[in-house]
Amino acid sequence: MSIAILAAVALATGLGTVFLEDRHRSLAFAFGVAGGVAVLGIALVMPPEESLAIGGGGIVGTPLVRSLAVTWSASLLMLALLELGIGARPAVVGPSLIGLSAASIALATSDPASSMAFLAAGGVAGVVIPGLSGWIDGPSSASRLPTTGRGALAILGSGLLALAVIAWSASAAGPLGSGGIFGQDEGSLLGTGLALLVMVAAVAIRCGLIPLHVWAARFMEGVSPLAVPAAFSWGAAAFILIALPSSQVLLGPTAVGDVERLLIIGLSVVSLVLGGLAAMVHDDIEHVLGYSILQDAGIAVLAFASLTPDAAAAARDWLVASATVKTAFAAWAAVVRSTYGGHRLADLGGWARHSPALGIAFAGIIVAAVGLPGTALFEARSDLISGALPGIGPIIALLVALMPLVYLGRIALAGIAPVTTAIAAGPSGRPRRSAGRATGWSEGSRVQAIRLVPADLRANRAPLMALGVVVLAAMALATSIGGAGGS
Amino acid sequence: MTIALVAIILAIGAGAVVAVSTREPAAAAIGLAIALVGSALVADPLPSAAILGVRIVAGLLAATLVRSAVGGSESQPSPLGWPAEAMLATAGAVAGIGVALALEALSGATGLAGGPDSGSEWLTVMALATGAGTSLLVLGAASSIHGRPGMRRAIGLVLVTQAVLLIRVGIAGPAIDLEEIARAALLVATAATGAALARAGATSE
Numbered sequence: 001m002s003i004a005i006l007a008a009v010a011l012a013t014g015l016g017t018v019f020l021e022d023r024h025r026s027l028a029f030a031f032g033v034a035g036g037v038a039v040l041g042i043a044l045v046m047p048p049e050e051s052l053a054i055g056g057g058g059i060v061g062t063p064l065v066r067s068l069a070v071t072w073s074a075s076l077l078m079l080a081l082l083e084l085g086i087g088a089r090p091a092v093v094g095p096s097l098i099g100l101s102a103a104s105i106a107l108a109t110s111d112p113a114s115s116m117a118f119l120a121a122g123g124v125a126g127v128v129i130p131g132l133s134g135w136i137d138g139p140s141s142a143s144r145l146p147t148t149g150r151g152a153l154a155i156l157g158s159g160l161l162a163l164a165v166i167a168w169s170a171s172a173a174g175p176l177g178s179g180g181i182f183g184q185d186e187g188s189l190l191g192t193g194l195a196l197l198v199m200v201a202a203v204a205i206r207c208g209l210i211p212l213h214v215w216a217a218r219f220m221e222g223v224s225p226l227a228v229p230a231a232f233s234w235g236a237a238a239f240i241l242i243a244l245p246s247s248q249v250l251l252g253p254t255a256v257g258d259v260e261r262l263l264i265i266g267l268s269v270v271s272l273v274l275g276g277l278a279a280m281v282h283d284d285i286e287h288v289l290g291y292s293i294l295q296d297a298g299i300a301v302l303a304f305a306s307l308t309p310d311a312a313a314a315a316r317d318w319l320v321a322s323a324t325v326k327t328a329f330a331a332w333a334a335v336v337r338s339t340y341g342g343h344r345l346a347d348l349g350g351w352a353r354h355s356p357a358l359g360i361a362f363a364g365i366i367v368a369a370v371g372l373p374g375t376a377l378f379e380a381r382s383d384l385i386s387g388a389l390p391g392i393g394p395i396i397a398l399l400v401a402l403m404p405l406v407y408l409g410r411i412a413l414a415g416i417a418p419v420t421t422a423i424a425a426g427p428s429g430r431p432r433r434s435a436g437r438a439t440g441w442s443e444g445s446r447v448q449a450i451r452l453v454p455a456d457l458r459a460n461r462a463p464l465m466a467l468g469v470v471v472l473a474a475m476a477l478a479t480s481i482g483g484a485g486g487s
Numbered sequence: 488m489t490i491a492l493v494a495i496i497l498a499i500g501a502g503a504v505v506a507v508s509t510r511e512p513a514a515a516a517i518g519l520a521i522a523l524v525g526s527a528l529v530a531d532p533l534p535s536a537a538i539l540g541v542r543i544v545a546g547l548l549a550a551t552l553v554r555s556a557v558g559g560s561e562s563q564p565s566p567l568g569w570p571a572e573a574m575l576a577t578a579g580a581v582a583g584i585g586v587a588l589a590l591e592a593l594s595g596a597t598g599l600a601g602g603p604d605s606g607s608e609w610l611t612v613m614a615l616a617t618g619a620g621t622s623l624l625v626l627g628a629a630s631s632i633h634g635r636p637g638m639r640r641a642i643g644l645v646l647v648t649q650a651v652l653l654i655r656v657g658i659a660g661p662a663i664d665l666e667e668i669a670r671a672a673l674l675v676a677t678a679a680t681g682a683a684l685a686r687a688g689a690t691s692e
Contacts, residue, residue, distance in 0.1 A: 114668075121669065148684065153631070
């Protein structure tokens with residue numbers, strides 16, 4: 001029951017925020033933050049396991065659903081507060097709440113077709129609203145509107161493609177139909193193999209894997225980094241978390257023949273290697289963020305190359321942990337851009353010296369992204385790669401683990417370099433008192449102190465936003481260590 | 488009942504052809520509404536009143552969203568013209584019915600219980616649903632990926648979504664109630680997306 005309440009509250013507040021965004025910006029923020037708090041509260045008190053029969057199907061609460069709801073709602077609440085601090089149009093919290101609503105219902109629903117339809121319906125908001133918002137804020141860039149259109153097509157198209165595979169798989173002519181039209185022979189294996197490849201193609205479109213990444217790359221260029229986690233990290237994670245068990249149940253591990261395995265591994269390795277290399281060579285932090293998310297999705301796709309329960313468990317840990325890590329990274333990128341104006345490494349010399357809190361948060365993000373042997377993220381990555389590539393898997397896993405160290409390390413090195421003029425001109429990351437305060441808390445009246453709170457908040461906007469990133473980095477570390485919570 | 492269903496399928500096709508080929512935005516919206524409401528009625532027996540209500544309201548809401556996005560300003564007729572669109576829709580429907588009947592025959596040949604539709608009539612509900620779906624898919628695919636963002640693309644997006652939902656019923660049988668709600672949500676979300684993009688496209692011109 002609590003999942004249905006969570007979904008309803010998230011949907012209502014998300015839609016409310018979206019409708020209020022245009023004319024009542026402050027009210028939209030208040031609505032969104034209140035929604036985020038309410039959803040986080042419900043997620044925290046939600047029992048780890050529950051079930052509700054509804055409409056001929058069932059909504060079943062699992063530790064995975066609870067874990068995803070808690071981490072996503074907590075991170076979207078922080079992103080909403082950061083968006084408020086940045087002073088941007090509230091284009092993140094509304095779509096995130098809608099996406100969370102759809103994803104929580106989709107993950108809890110026992111019927112795969114319902115899950116995929118809910119997810120496609122809710123996920124499209126995460127691309128369209130920030131995309132149009134970015135287009136409104138920067139109408140000079142003519143490509144933003146077509147890019148948003150392509151993004152909407154990709155989200156809806158991938159959902160419809162997956163829905164078609166699920167329908168075929170569940171039909172009397174499909175693999176569950178006592179052998180279906182093919183019988184228990186090579187034809188049956190060919191049919192299920194093709195269905196699996198179409199499902200993986202849907203995942204590739206949804207996640208923007210190379211070579212289908214153009215829409216995703218263009219989209220990330222035109223929106224606030226704060227909008228990226230809902231559209232890609234969490235949205236793509238929810239899509240894979242539904243597509244993977246659907247493929248396991250409806251198609252089965254026998255769907256993975258040699259050719260299918262080769263194609264899936266090839267698709268994954270291309271994204272894994274090229275995504276990692278692109279993140280390492282780009283100087284633009286938004287590009288580094290985008291390609292690193294793409295690389296994460298490439299690793300998760302390896303679970304389709306075996307469809308075993310172990311691979312699915314590793315994918316769950318990997319997806320939840322990597323989404324939280326990339327949310328913290330996106331928040332860091334948005335705060336740095338808002339505080340210092342630059343987004344290229346050359347413009348960001350000494351950012352960590354100027355804002356130690358951001359530096360601490362970034363150190364946490366690096367540790368969380370790379371992981372340590374024994375932590376959930378590190379083990380999940382190793383299991384996924386080793387499971388798909390027996391023999392050379394452990395070596396490749398180690399190389400892939402080192403990639404974040406390189407691309408995030410470059411940013412960290414820029415942070416400890418001498419402070420550039422541009423960074424020095426930006427607001428300090430250290431807390432300070434507002435100029436209006438003549439007396440301390442103990443000496444002045446309470447009313448005076450309360451009146452000065454808004455001025456203090458404005459004066460400390462930069463350190464407060466840095467503190468928000470620290471909180472997200474702490475969450476990233478926690479999920480990197482614990483994963484999806486034993487689901 | 489099959490004759491009534493055939494009439495509904497013809498209405499769906501006619502509505503969709505009008506929606507993608509007319510110069511009048513109002514007529515296009517009416518055509519879209521006919522196609523979507525008709526799609527809600529493709530079932531034998533009809534679902535419960537509540538589910539039927541969900542389907543029809545979703546269809547009408549989707550058509551309204553698309554109509555409200557463009558006002559009366561934009562004219563985006565089909566570059567092919569309505570006769571060509573009608574021929575494409577017919578070809579799509581025939582292909583879909585053919586595929587569905589072939590699948591049904593093969594399922595029967597393998598001794599499957601509960602094939603797509605084990606009724607005695609050769610033109611089954613499932614075959615008709617698949618035919619209507621492929622017909623909408625042919626009409627909607629070209630509109631949704633070709634041309635400028637606008638009402639035509641929004642209509643195409645909605646038609647493709649409805650097409651997949653019909654094909655899903657055609658090959659896998661009726662949906663459970665929860666899925667009906669999800670399908671309605673997907674249709675409305677698609678229409679809202681198409682409408683938002685069409686409105687933005689109209690603003691940019």
